[in-house]
Amino acid sequence: MLKEITIEQRLTFKKEEKLKSRKLIEVLFKQGASFSNFPFRVLYIFSEKNIAPLQTGFAVSGKNFKKAVDRNRIKRLMREAYRLQKSSLTETLKKHGKFMAVFFIYTGNKIPEYKEVTEKMQSALKRLNKISDEAIAADT
RNA sequence: GCUACAAACCGGGUUAUCGCUUCAAUGAAAAUUGGUGAGGAAAGUCCGGACAGCAUAGAGCAACACACCGGUUAACAGCCGGUCCUGAUUUUUUAAUUGGGAAGAUAGUGCCACAGAAAAUAACCUCACCCCAACCCUCUCCACAAGUGGAGAGGGAGAACGGUGCAAGGGUGAAAAUGUGAGGUAAGAGCUCACGGUUUCGGUAAGUAAUUAUCGUGACGGGUAAACCUUGUGUGCUGCAAUGCCACGUAUACCAGCGUUUGAGGGCUGCUCGUCCGAAGCUGAAGGGUAGGCAGCAAGAUCACGCCAGUAAUGGCGUGACAAGAUAAAUGAUAGCCUCCCGAUUAUUUCGGGAACAGAAUCCGGCUUACAGGUUUGUAGUUACU
């Protein structure tokens, strides 16, 4: 089991997988659906054809964290947790030719521990997985 | 050695695993390999530049900034050295360290609450003297009701008003016309004199100069220019979201105003001028589209070391180095060990917690603010040893 996972794939987070298009972000904020899973608020939308099946962005409010150092720290933790756990969602999207844009916003007002971020990210991704499954089922 | 102060510098290290940015090589591609990757403040955006556009960057006014002296620089309100004034600290007290200031108040205007006679023209009160009415005393003459009245002369007394002196004094107040003593006077006064104080000008000595010392001469009329202002010097305006190019995409409908050679409007400046564009549209309002890429953009007032000039800031020469370039924005995450700090336990140790301030966005020179801990140097104090 363990051997298979390590050989199977590399857990990367490349430039193509980052949500960078200003236009798509605007659409996402205007029309995208959302749910909140404290301390995250997650926005998502099924998009047109794109260079990668899943594009993601991360944000931290400047109101809660005034120092750039703190914002960077939280974004890095979120990115790391996402990178290590996103594989299953990407796989299902790939299989069915779906494209998705997701945005994570940190709404808490304390700098979190890495452990906490991983746990919460896991549950958030699970929920996203469920949503995409439902969407695929509705299509077919 | 310890303590205090000041200056300069450093501001975690290492191993493993998994990632990110960018560059190079290989490859058809996927990718692989190798290099590379935050700061002293990257911060605040407070000054000064470089660079770019605006006409070739022009003129005047306005506006803004600066202001002891010398040096330094690409430039500055910075920095270095010095002079004077003023506050704070310290038993080196005629000193040291440090904070703040220093063009002009004799160019003009304004303001100075309350209190006070008065806040700047010197007025007012008070004071002294002169003039002088009432009044008092004495003498002479006249009248009669016989001790009073009137007139005149002399003397005393000196109110109010007025005149002269206009100086000192006047409970205040942050601030009131140079302080003390003597002379002088009707009373007084820098009115005069002596010793001082502040200061203009001139001479001499020292210094590049600010200035200092000293001599002579004159003056002595508050404060405030971080009030307006005057003088001198400087600044054209806008900023890399500047600017140039490529790609993609749309639509200018309706309304209002101005104008069509008699010149609307525009060229990123508050106004005026000048100048250029403009042979017909322009502006406002409303609406539509795009918000992708490349250049700018990483070799420079660059950094490190050494030598030389200089008190220093800084400059010159030589050698070596190439040292982030992202764009919803990389420079990281986890674990262990070492180092340091705090707490508990304490011969050692062990356990728990923590790792200063803080994250490039066109680039430099400064300033300001934040900063655990450490290193070095200098000065002062103190103690011990030789």
Add this chain to the structure above:
RNA sequence: GCCGCGUUGGUCAAGAGGUUAAGACGCCUCCCUUUCACGGAGGAAUCACGGGUUCGAGUCCCGUACGUGGUA
């Protein structure tokens, strides 16, 4: 990134360098009323913070903190 503007009771705010810092709404205390409301009397401000100029700063100057606007 770059360029601006502001900060006065709980809130909205006025305030030519000069006595004890207007006003409105709200809050608290007391009076009136059987009680509530209305009405009346009174109270509450480190003028964001730290320096400086001045005899004297909410006001003028410098710095800091916080808030806020514009800009492809």
